Amino acid sequence: MATSTPTAGGDRQYILALDAGGTMTDAILVQPDGSFTVGKSISRRDDEPLSYRESTRDAAAQIGLEIDDIHRLCAVDIYCGTGMLNTILTGDGRRVGLLVTRGFEDITIMEGGLSYLGQTQAEALHQQLHRHPPPLIDPKNVHGISERIGGGCYQGNVHLPPGHVLIPVHEGQVRSAVHALIDAKVEVIGILFLYSFVDPVHEHRAKLICHEVLAERGVDIPVVCSADVAPVAKENNRLKSLLFQCYAAEQVRDSLLAVEKEAQGFGFKGRLLTLLSYGGVVNIAYPRLYETLISGPIGGLIGAQFIADRLDLNNVVTADMGGTSFDVGLIIDKRMGITKSADIAGHRLALPMVELDSVGSGAGSVVTVDEYKRLHVGPESAGAKVGVCFQYDRLTVTDINVALGYVDPDYFLGGRLQLDRDKALAALEETVAKPLGLDVYAAGAGVLDIVNSEMNDLLRTMIASKGYDTRDFTLLYYGGAGPVHMHGFAAGIDFADVITLPWAAGFSAFGAACAEYMHRYDRGSRLLIPNGISDTDLNEVAAQIRAAWAELEREAREEMRTEGVDPARLKFRYGV
Known part of the structure; x- marks a missing residue:
């Protein structure tokens, strides 16, 4: 379900979009005629809020305006980044308590057996x-509650129907558990009961208590x-969504509220928006904020889709190299x-998430040689400290680019930061x-x-693994370090x-400015369509699907109304 980004009338016709990356916070300021500054x-x-203020002021200054002027004239203010992912990776989220169906207290430890996620193929093949x-x-904060709602049966109506208590x-x-x-x-309590996606009555009753x-x-x-x-089947995936919401999302919401307060202090009259992991922007009051998990990199894909449409490119492979990671995505038939x-x-x-493949190597990645004279790049990153040439104590890829002359040490961040080439070379x-016994330049x-x-x-792998031919694709480079390395990435x-x-x-901030205002609503259903089903029974199944869609529409209209969007402007897209 989507609508064009809600904007205010009158003089407020500017769009402000920011991407808070691991090294830099980028701002795109779109003027009423469609032109923009960066x-x-x-970061x-x-x-x-300080990075937000400095980046926005820099964009405003390029068209002769003050930061207060921009915020008074701003209809939309979008802020995205990887703050939630950083919270997960660094382990500094909130202390969570969990109520689960009795007998499933160890679900947070078992994790569905998915202990191979994120590993290389060689590692995944070996259980050890x-x-x-x-x-x-903490498993000590997981409490079992006696309850059970039936989930139905694949044998049809010979057993109790889905949702039966x-x-x-x-x-x-x-x-007792809450005490x-x-x-x-x-600092937050989550509730996960089996088959709550069929009927949430038990979870909602427990929440009331x-x-x-x-x-x-x-x-x-x-x-x-x-x-x-996440009212869908597969309790392990639903658990993870719940834990991300409890552990990180509410904490990140506080950070977003601080940025919003900064914007409103300069005269912005609306609510801060952020970017969903499957494209589209939402208000930061969005109840399922965990869906904005990696909002920063998604902006690049949205921007690439916009460029593909403008240049009439059907197939595009994107390469986004920043300070901390390298992300690759595909646009197929402009989608x-x-x-x-x-x-x-x-x-x-x-x-649901936009498909991206990533490696933990960026321009800020640390370069080391171990005791066996093996060279390692990443995954540790200097982030905003850049490298030895600035404020970090270890060699990074950026240091090498500075030492070899690929990055101008006198024009980093537009000349506002001075890098030390001699330190990088040393x-x-x-x-x-x-x-390694080599010449320094070699x-x-x-x-x-x-x-x-x-x-x-x-x-190569991203394209070949999906059965595509690279000759059918245009390669689009972006990110703070993308153009510096594009000669090597595309070689061969x-x-x-x-x-x-x-x-x-x-570019990722540019993509955020191109996004639609969108919410996505999911609902799991237990329906059986056996071979030889009669038309009468098939119509009954269709009626249940239509009823689920109608309930989601009602929920969407109500939620959008509370966010100040006219329900008459909504457009709905359906899927099963």
């Missing part, structure tokens, strides 16, 4: 090498139901590919050249060849064309 600032995870990701919840929810156990979680000082106990104890913490976050479940940081979520010699060129070859292989691959853009360093 602003940049160093500060501990002070995002499988690793569970760092836990998002087999065991009522044990309210006393819920109360225990309060004593354990949890939680609020009663919290009120009695004078505690104010969020309570989140899986049926409200982005969507995967039904997302694998992120070793977790599989019930979350670090390259000490870290790589001397251990060592630097060798490292860049390895980086470029790794990215080159990812491009026969593309129809290879292109980049003058605003490549702010």
Whole structure:
């Protein structure tokens, strides 16, 4: 379901979009005539409003306006990035408590056996090498509750129908569990009951009891139901979505609210928007905020789709190299590919997401040589500290680009930051050249060849694994380091064309400015369509599907109305 981005009338006709990356925060300011300027600032995870302010001020200054003027004239303000993913990776999310159907208390440990996610093929083939990701919840804070709603049966109507209450929810156990979680000082409570996607009545009843106990104890913490976050089948995926919402999303919402407060302090009259992982923008009050998990990289795909349409390119492969990662995506017949479940940081979520392949190597990736004289690039990154040439204490890919003359040390961030080429050259010699017995420039060129070859292989694999021919694709490079490395990434691959853009360093923010205002609603159903089904029974199945769509439409209209969108402007797209 989508609509064009809601804008205010009158003089407020500017669009502001920002992408807070690991190294830089980029701003795109779109003027009423469609022209735009780009602003940049160093990213500060501990002070995002400051990076927002500096980047926006830089974009405004290029057209002779002050930051206050821009915000008074701004109809839409979009802010995206990887803050939620960083929260998952660094493990500094909220302390979560969980209520589950009794007998499933170990579900957070078992994780559906998906201990191979994110591993290479060689690692995945060997069970001994499988690793569970760092836990998002302490198992001691998982409490079982006696309850059960039936999920139906593949044998048809010979058993009880889906949604039939087999065991009522044990309210006393819920109360005891909430008291225990309060004593354990949890910061958010999640509820996951089996088959709640068929009927959420038990989860919602448990949520009501939680609020009663919290009120009695004078505690104010969020309570989140899986049926409200991801009402679909496969309880492990639903659990992960719930945990991401509890562990990271509510914490990131506070960061977004701080940025929104900064914008409103300069005169912005609306609500801050952010980007969904499957394309489209939403208000930061969006209840399923975990769906914005990797909003930054998605902006590049949306921008690539816009460019493909403008240049009449049917097939595009995108290469986004920033400071911390390298992301590859495909545009096929001018459309982005969507995967039904997302694998992120070793977790599989019930979350549709734009298809992206990534490696943890970017311009800020650390370069080392081990005791066996083997060269390693990444995954550790200097982030906003750039490298030895700026504020980091170890050699990075950017240091090598500076040392070899590919990056101008006097014009980094438009000349606002001065990089030290002599330090970069000395670090390259000490870290790589001397251990390997090479000339310093030959060592630097060798490292860049390895980086470029790794990215080159990812491009080939992404296209070949899906059965496509590279000659049918145009390669589009962007990201802060994309154009610097594009000569090496494309070497030896026969593309129809290879292109980049003058605003490549702010391209993900540009894509965010092109996005639709969109919500996605899912609902799991248990329907049986056997061979030889009669027309009468088939019509009954169709009626149930139509009823589910009607309920989702009602939910969408109500939610959009609360966000200030005229329901008459909505357009709905359906899928099964």
